Amino acid sequence: MMLPVAVVISGRGSNMEAIARTALAAGSPFRIVRVIADRDSAGGLARAASLGIPVSVVPVRQFADRASFDAALAAEIEASGARLTALAGFMRILSAEFVQRFEGRLLNIHPSLLPKYKGLDTHARALAAGDSHHGASVHYVTAELDGGPVIIQGRLRIRPADTSDTVSARVHTLEHIIYPHACTLIAAGRVEWRTGTVFLDGAPLTAPLIEESDAAA
Ligand code: GRF
Numbered sequence: 148m149m150l151p152v153a154v155v156i157s158g159r160g161s162n163m164e165a166i167a168r169t170a171l172a173a174g175s176p177f178r179i180v181r182v183i184a185d186r187d188s189a190g191g192l193a194r195a196a197s198l199g200i201p202v203s204v205v206p207v208r209q210f211a212d213r214a215s216f217d218a219a220l221a222a223e224i225e226a227s228g229a230r231l232t233a234l235a236g237f238m239r240i241l242s243a244e245f246v247q248r249f250e251g252r253l254l255n256i257h258p259s260l261l262p263k264y265k266g267l268d269t270h271a272r273a274l275a276a277g278d279s280h281h282g283a284s285v286h287y288v289t290a291e292l293d294g295g296p297v298i299i300q301g302r303l304r305i306r307p308a309d310t311s312d313t314v315s316a317r318v319h320t321l322e323h324i325i326y327p328h329a330c331t332l333i334a335a336g337r338v339e340w341r342t343g344t345v346f347l348d349g350a351p352l353t354a355p356l357i358e359e360s361d362a363a364a
Contacts, residue, residue, distance in 0.1 A: 153182070159236070161236075161319060164194050169331065186208070207239065243290045259272075287340055296344065
């Protein structure tokens with residue numbers, strides 16, 4: 148049976164689209180059952196609809212507080228039948244209750260080589276620090292913001308002429324590889340969450356899987 152996956156977005160949804168295209172390919176072990184946005188202006192909604200994926204909006208502005216929004220989002224995910232939820236450019240911090248409820252079934256993608264550069268402005272911070280490498284991480288979501296166990300990272304070499312924009316574009320290209328790959332590994336049963344630890348093929352994952360970018364290096 149294909150693993151039912153929900154994708155939650157706030158913006159343009161290019162990661163959602165990459166995940167969806169992988170899901171639609173022959174032999175995929177997962178399928179997208181719903182794309183959920185927290186605002187009806189999210190560009191990804193039209194992309195998802197054009198791929199034939201059911202979409203819904205849980206409009207954050209209509210909720211008085213985080214608890215009520217999180218409860219509505221949780222209900223929407225549960226109603227979709229999803230067994231795995233991928234946050235993909237979702238610009239809200241979720242409550243501890245929400246994270247607890249979906250423990251081990253909730254993924255996020257963050258544009259840095261975690262544990263470096265949690266939070267915002269990751270590209271500028273990596274450049275300002277003079278780092279040799281930068282990238283993106285797919286991780287399980289825990290109560291600590293951008294702090295859950297990492298499954299896979301896409302890594303590239305920073306070039307002397309790089310700006311936030313050029314590096315961001317190359318990180319995005321890597322994101323579109325690693326996020327669908329993480330979903331496939333989970334759906335195929337190769338990657339598992341066991342009470343806070345990531346397992347790969349039955350053994351604890353001691354370091355994230357790495358996708359090196361040569362073409363984009
Ligand atoms: C990505 O850079 C991701 O790392 C971050 O938000 C961005 C989403 O981009 N969490 P998109 O909406 O998938 O194009």
